[in-house]
Amino acid sequence: MDQAQIKAWIDALGIPALFVADDTRIIAANDLAISVYNLNVEGLIYSAALRQPAAIEAIHACLEYHKIQTARIHHTENCTDTVFDLRCAYIDKGLRGVLITLKDLTDEGKNTQLHRDFVANVSHELRTPLTAISGFIETLQGSAKKDEEALDRFLGMMARQSARMDRLVSDLLSLSRIEAQERQRPSDTVYLHDLLATVIESYKAQDVEIISQLNAHDHAVQADADQLHQVFSNLIENAVKYGQAGAPITVTTKNVACDARLRVPAIRMSVCDTGAGIDPIHLPRLTERFYRIDGHRSREKGGTGLGLAIAKHIISRHRGRLEIKSKISQGSEFTAIIPKR
Ligand SMILES: Nc1ncnc2c1ncn2[C@@H]1O[C@H](COP(=O)(O)OP(=O)(O)OP(=O)(O)O)[C@@H](O)[C@H]1O
Ligand SMILES: [Mg+2]
Structure with missing residues (x-):
């Protein structure tokens, strides 16, 4: 593969990618990689262009030992922090060097956090009426056992709380059905x-x-x-x-x-x-x-x-x-x- 072919392959990838030749120069970088670094890194020595020690170490090891290397890098550009999984693979067909790809983990992190928040919210929303119902049961089993008026009142309140749980579950099911259909x-x-x-x-x-x-x-x-x-x-x-x-x-x-x-x-x-x-x-x-x-x-x-x-x-x-x-x-x-x- 020559330099133009490598450039074409890298451009076709949907993630930021670079190619560092054996002489340590970046000979190809796609637009996504250029926008990550906010700099056209093509033609530069990788250790000067990329700056992150973890990335430099991984590329260096890959050039040296021709083995796949990975690293997690934190990149800050224009006050935005992004976390990437960097992967280096050595290519020795035609032009020799390291193919570097960057996988953005920020959204995955956000999704995991959103999922955690969602589970915590659902649990909280369900627990509130459930706690109320348990409280009413306890009172009816204890102090209000023979109090007919309290029985009526508490049963009414329990019915309202269980209707609330029912509404919550229906809305959650409705939300997940709608999300599943969103592309249809x-x-x-x-x-x-x-x-x-x-x-x-x-x-x-x-x-x-x-x-x-x-x-x-x-x-x-x-x-x-x-x-x-x-x-x-x-x-x-x-x-x-x-x-x-x-x-x-x-x-x-x-x-x-x-x-x-x-x-x-x-x-x-x-x-x-x-x-x-x-x-x-x-x-x-x-x-x-x-x-x-x-x-x-x-x-x-x-x-x-x-x-x-x-x-x-x-x-x-x-x-x-x-x-x-x-x-x-x-x-x-x-x-x-x-x-x-
Ligand atoms: N017309 C409005 N005027 C003022 N605040 C509003 C108005 N519509 C919605 N809100 C606010 O937005 C929040 C979210 O609305 P949303 O419809 O998602 O939930 P909800 O009405 O509280 O519950 P649900 O729709 O499940 O009955 C409400 O709790 C309320 O604080
Ligand atoms: Mg509403």
């Missing part, structure tokens, strides 16, 4: 105004005043009706729970010729309330699982903190996006933007 495009033809009308109707029966301003015209989209129903139910339910008590909620639809971020024609469906609004520091985290601004208030209202996380996954399955705008003491606007095609 929905294929039903859904008339968004009809769907919204059904959701709105169910809230009107609960004495919630909803003002509809359904202005979109071409409103049939390729979608999953049940899932979009779930999204709008949660957005309207949130507006009821966290908005101003008794004040009307406005549901609006609008066509956009080209959404600025999705870059396709889309339909915007917004749910607006006139509640206390949301501090901007919370906005980027609202769609995280179990993230609540006021956990106590959410739990009191029967929330699991999964509604917006589920909504976000459903909307992304529809290749759309969720936009959240809010002004303190004026209210919030949650908009699902769904592409028309």
Whole structure:
């Protein structure tokens, strides 16, 4: 293999890669490697260009002993820390030297951390009602054994706690099903105004005043009706729970010729309330699982903190996006933007 061939192979790899020839010069580096080092390292002596002692040691050993070498390296560029698994393999066909590849471990680390946080959150959310139920059982077995009135009250509270656990488990199952389907495009033809009308109707029966301003015209989209129903139910339910008590909620639809971020024609469906609004520091985290601004208030209202996380996954399955705008003491606007095609 000559230098041009090595360069072509390295360019085709989907991870940062470099080739150090026997004379210790870097004779090829792909764009990914160049962006890691923020420097065109081609033509430079590897020990001067790469700087990390662990990397230099591994490359040196590979050049010397012609054996595979690995190292974990911590790289800092523009205040961002990245962890890489570096692998060196000696090649002695044609041009001789060391092929170095870098595997980014940062995301894996983040995923493991996210997974740990998720398990801890689920355990905590389940343990709270479970502890309450155990407490009631203990009291009913002990001091309140013969107290009929207490029995009634406690059974009612136990039923509420077990309903809460049931909701949590259903939401978790729903979330994992939606995540598994996220790459499958929905294929039903859904008339968004009809769907919204059904959701709105169910809230009107609960004495919630909803003002509809359904202005979109071409409103049939390729979608999953049940899932979009779930999204709008949660957005309207949130507006009821966290908005101003008794004040009307406005549901609006609008066509956009080209959404600025999705870059396709889309339909915007917004749910607006006139509640206390949301501090901007919370906005980027609202769609995280179990993230609540006021956990106590959410739990009191029967929330699991999964509604917006589920909504976000459903909307992304529809290749759309969720936009959240809010002004303190004026209210919030949650908009699902769904592409028309
Ligand atoms: N319209 C809103 N106004 C103010 N805060 C809101 C609004 N909608 C959501 N939030 C905040 O975002 C948090 C997350 O909402 P999300 O729908 O994910 O969970 P939840 O409503 O608490 O529980 P669930 O949806 O499972 O019933 C809420 O707990 C609340 O703090
Ligand atoms: Mg909710």
